[in-house]
Amino acid sequence: MRTSCKRPLLLTFFCLGLLLLLVAGGCSTAKNSAKKEIILATTTSTQDSGLLDVLIPAFEKKYGYKVKVIAVGSGQAIAMGAKGRADVLLTHAPAAEKKELVDKGLVKDYRQVMYNDFLLVGPPEDPAGVRGEKVLTALKKIAAGHFLFLSRGDDSGTHKKELELWQKAGIKPGGAWYQETGTGMGQTLDIALEKKGYTLTDRATFLTFVRNRKEKMIVVAEKDPELLNYYHVAAVNPDKFPAVNYRGAKAFVDFLTGEEGQKMIAAFGQKEFGQSLFIPAAK
Amino acid sequence: MAEILNGILLALEKIFSLDRELLNVSLLTCKVSGAATLISVVLGLPLGFVLSLTDFPGKRFVISTVNMGMGLPPVVVGLVVSLFLWRDGPLGFLELIYTPAAMILAQAIIATPLVAAFTLAALQQVRERYSLQIAALGATPWQEFWLLVREARRGILAAIIAGFGAVVSEVGASMMVGGNIKGETRVLTTAIVMEVSRGRFADAIALSLVLLFLLFAAVFLLTWLQQGGEREL
Numbered sequence: 332m333r334t335s336c337k338r339p340l341l342l343t344f345f346c347l348g349l350l351l352l353l354v355a356g357g358c359s360t361a362k363n364s365a366k367k368e369i370i371l372a373t374t375t376s377t378q379d380s381g382l383l384d385v386l387i388p389a390f391e392k393k394y395g396y397k398v399k400v401i402a403v404g405s406g407q408a409i410a411m412g413a414k415g416r417a418d419v420l421l422t423h424a425p426a427a428e429k430k431e432l433v434d435k436g437l438v439k440d441y442r443q444v445m446y447n448d449f450l451l452v453g454p455p456e457d458p459a460g461v462r463g464e465k466v467l468t469a470l471k472k473i474a475a476g477h478f479l480f481l482s483r484g485d486d487s488g489t490h491k492k493e494l495e496l497w498q499k500a501g502i503k504p505g506g507a508w509y510q511e512t513g514t515g516m517g518q519t520l521d522i523a524l525e526k527k528g529y530t531l532t533d534r535a536t537f538l539t540f541v542r543n544r545k546e547k548m549i550v551v552a553e554k555d556p557e558l559l560n561y562y563h564v565a566a567v568n569p570d571k572f573p574a575v576n577y578r579g580a581k582a583f584v585d586f587l588t589g590e591e592g593q594k595m596i597a598a599f600g601q602k603e604f605g606q607s608l609f610i611p612a613a614k
Numbered sequence: 615m616a617e618i619l620n621g622i623l624l625a626l627e628k629i630f631s632l633d634r635e636l637l638n639v640s641l642l643t644c645k646v647s648g649a650a651t652l653i654s655v656v657l658g659l660p661l662g663f664v665l666s667l668t669d670f671p672g673k674r675f676v677i678s679t680v681n682m683g684m685g686l687p688p689v690v691v692g693l694v695v696s697l698f699l700w701r702d703g704p705l706g707f708l709e710l711i712y713t714p715a716a717m718i719l720a721q722a723i724i725a726t727p728l729v730a731a732f733t734l735a736a737l738q739q740v741r742e743r744y745s746l747q748i749a750a751l752g753a754t755p756w757q758e759f760w761l762l763v764r765e766a767r768r769g770i771l772a773a774i775i776a777g778f779g780a781v782v783s784e785v786g787a788s789m790m791v792g793g794n795i796k797g798e799t800r801v802l803t804t805a806i807v808m809e810v811s812r813g814r815f816a817d818a819i820a821l822s823l824v825l826l827f828l829l830f831a832a833v834f835l836l837t838w839l840q841q842g843g844e845r846e847l
Contacts, residue, residue, distance in 0.1 A: 370712060379812045399712050401793040402808075416700045416711075517811035543813035574701045 369579035370399045372417035374488055375515045377562075378402035380535035380608055382599050389595060390586045396579045404515075406486030412565065413437050415572025419580035421587070423488035423533075423562045426495075438565035439577075440584045443614040445596050446561045449492055450537055451552040452520075453529035466552040467500045474500075477508040479528030483519050484511025488560070493531045496557060524548055533560055535600070535608035542603070562609070564588065588613040617815060625820030633820075640824050643801040646714050647782040650721030654777045658726045659770065662733025666741060667759065677734065683727025688720075692787030695720045699791065712793040717801070720787040725777035732776055736769020737762055771840040775833050782829055802828070 377383050378400060387398050401408075401417065405424040409431055411417040420438065422428060432438045451466050453459070459478040461469035473480055474497075482504070483490040497504050510528070512519045516536040523530040524544070529551065532540075541548065552558070564587050566580035586592045593611035600608035628636055665677055697703050699711040710716045740762050748758045763770070785803035792799030794808055802825040809818040 375811065378808075381812075399793060399795045399798065401712065401795070414700070414702050416702065515811040517813050521810075521813070540813045543815070572701065574706065 367395060367579070368397045368399060369418040369576050369583060370401060370416070371419050371421060371583065372401050372403065372408040372411040373421040374405045374408060374423055375402050375517075376423070376489070376533045376536050377421060379515065379517050380533075380539055380600075382535065382596070382609060385595055385599055386587070386592065389591070390583060393591075394579075394582045394586065396582060398583070404483075404485045404487030405491065406488075412567050415567055415575055417567060418576045419564065419566050419583045421562060421564045423560050424491045425561050425563060427491060428563055428565070432565060437568055437571055439568050440581060441563060441565040442584055442588045443612055444562045444564050444587050445593075445609040445611050445613075446559050447534050447609045448553065449489065449531055449558040449560050450534055450550050451529065451558075452523070452532055452537060452548050453551045454524075454527040455547045455549050456527070457549065457551065458527075459529070462549065462551050464552055466496060466555045466557050469552045470496060470500045471502065473529055474502045474504060474508075477506065479526060480504065480509050481519055481523045481526070481528045481530040482509060482511045483516065483531075484513045485515075487516075489516060489531060489533060492560065496531070499557070520548070538600070538604050538606075538608060561612075618819075621816040621819035622823075624816035625823050628817070628820040629824060636820060636824065638797060639800050639802055639805050639821065640828065642714065642799075643782065643803075643825070643828065646717050646788075646801055647721060647778060649718045650725055650781045651774065651778040653718065653722040654725035654729045654781075655774055657722070658729030658773070658777065659733055661726070661730040662737060662770075662773070663759075663763075665730070666734045666737035667762070680727050680730050680734065684731050686724055686727060687786070688724055688784045688788075689786035689790065691720050691723050692790030695723070695787065695791045711791060712795060712799060714792070714799055716791040717788050717799060720791045721781035721784065724784060724787065725781050728780055729773045729777040732773030733766075733770050736766040736773065739769070740765040768840050771836050775836045778832055778836075779829060782832070783825070 371387075373383070379402075383400055383402075387400065390396070391398060401411070403411070405422040406427070408417070408420055408422045409424065409427055412420045412432055413435070415437075420428075420432075421444065428441070433441050451461075451469055453461075459469070459473045459476050461472050464472070472478075482493055510526075512522050514522075516532055517540060519530055520532055520537065520540045521544075522528075534553075537548075537550075564584050566577060566584055567575045569575045569577035587596075593613055596609050596611045597607055600606060661680070665673065665680065695716065696711065698705045699708070699716055700706055701711070710719070744762065744765060745758070748761055753761065783803060785807055788794075788799075788801055789804045789807065792801070792804065794800050794804040800808075802821050806818050806821045806825070809815070809821065
């Protein structure tokens with residue numbers, strides 16, 4: 332009787348043991364390709380828009396590297412680069428990139444890849460009456476009337492851009508009308524939609540959002556030179572961080588700024604949205 | 615409401631057409647959380663045994679620590695494991711960050727105190743109830759041990775259920791140490807977070823349904839073993 336009673340425990344161990352074997356098999360295959368891997372730290376917008384789903388497989392096929400995409404805010408991506416925790420960066424916060432990476436010699440091959448533009452978006456009712464205004468005027472009106480504004484508040488490229496715009500508008504945002512979500516772009520748009528607030532977003536994420544949600548949010552300000560959003564790629568400097576896979580990183584920089592990568596960027600979004608989500612601008 | 619219904623319909627379609635991506639993510643979830651649970655059982659059960667069946671100075675303190683570990687916040691575990699595994703961290707040379715192994719490690723750290731604490735509680739209870747009887751029957755220490763474990767088996771299986779349930783539904787640590795890399799470290803919970811941020815709610819619902827099903831299947835299996843064992847008595 333004693334053996335029959337212990338059986339459930341033993342059976343459980345057996346099942347778990349089988350699982351471990353499965354995992355061990357999976358891990359050993361992953362180890363073999365370790366040298367051919369690069370870690371890409373990038374912004375959520377490149378992943379959420381689906382751009383990387385197109386670029387990464389093409390790069391992997393051409394160069395034989397496996398790319399591990401870590402999609403975080405630009406702030407975190409820059410920090411990962413500054414500590415050598417990634418091999419290559421694709422971010423959109425030029426001022427911070429220059430100050431924290433380029434000037435300190437922490438990255439090499441710092442190249443401009445593309446741009447898209449930011450949009451100021453809001454509820455269709457447009458309570459602040461700012462549709463069609465220049466972005467700085469619109470922000471001033473929103474602040475003056477204390478209309479709800481949702482900020483990313485996560486140190487991302489979009490957040491940095493937003494703070495820069497407030498500064499240019501001469502406003503120190505704060506108070507009940509100015510709320511920080513602390514989340515990614517898609518989720519911040521969700522919150523803005525539900526709470527009927529205004530927010531700053533990149534075009535790619537917004538177009539994807541509107542298509543997926545099939546709900547109305549309107550563009551309040553766009554195509555303003557103040558709203559351009561530049562993406563740069565950079566390889567983390569192997570002289571500072573010996574663990575960096577520089578060859579792989581350099582290959583990725585070359586791919587994005589090269590003819591093939593630029594063409595793919597230009598084509599991305601044409602079929603689905605009838606417009607390019609990112610404009611290639613390799614420099 | 616229409617969105618929820620549409621989401622569920624699309625989700626069912628994805629599940630029944632055995633969507634490849636969905637399958638990969640589900641399989642990896644089973645592997646990672648299964649392995650983490652196994653490790654937590656290997657470490658947590660003996661710890662629970664020792665803590666419940668022996669007496670030593672400072673035992674209360676150790677038990678308090680284990681009990682506190684039950685509430686260990688996954689994001690804190692994720693952060694600490696990341697700090698150790700990042701290239702500039704003390705274990706960076708192992709190149710484990712952003713791999714399934716790193717996720718297993720973090721999840722095992724989350725589950726081990728759970729397994730140990732539940733085991734401890736179950737054994738302590740039966741020990742109080744039966745140890746005098748067992749001693750009176752003249753059992754050797756090993757016999758006593760097996761008798762107590764046998765009596766506490768339902769509690770021990772509950773410990774394993776709790777451990778698995780905690781890690782399979784955990785997202786903070788997996789996101790941080792795994793990085794949600796497609797085809798490699800993307801598990802159900804991190805994929806749900808990502809799909810929501812992309813605004814693809816149908817995909818998120820599909821993943822959620824699979825996660826709930828998986829949790830139910832695992833718990834059902836363990837519960838079946840647990841209750842089946844009882845009937846044989």
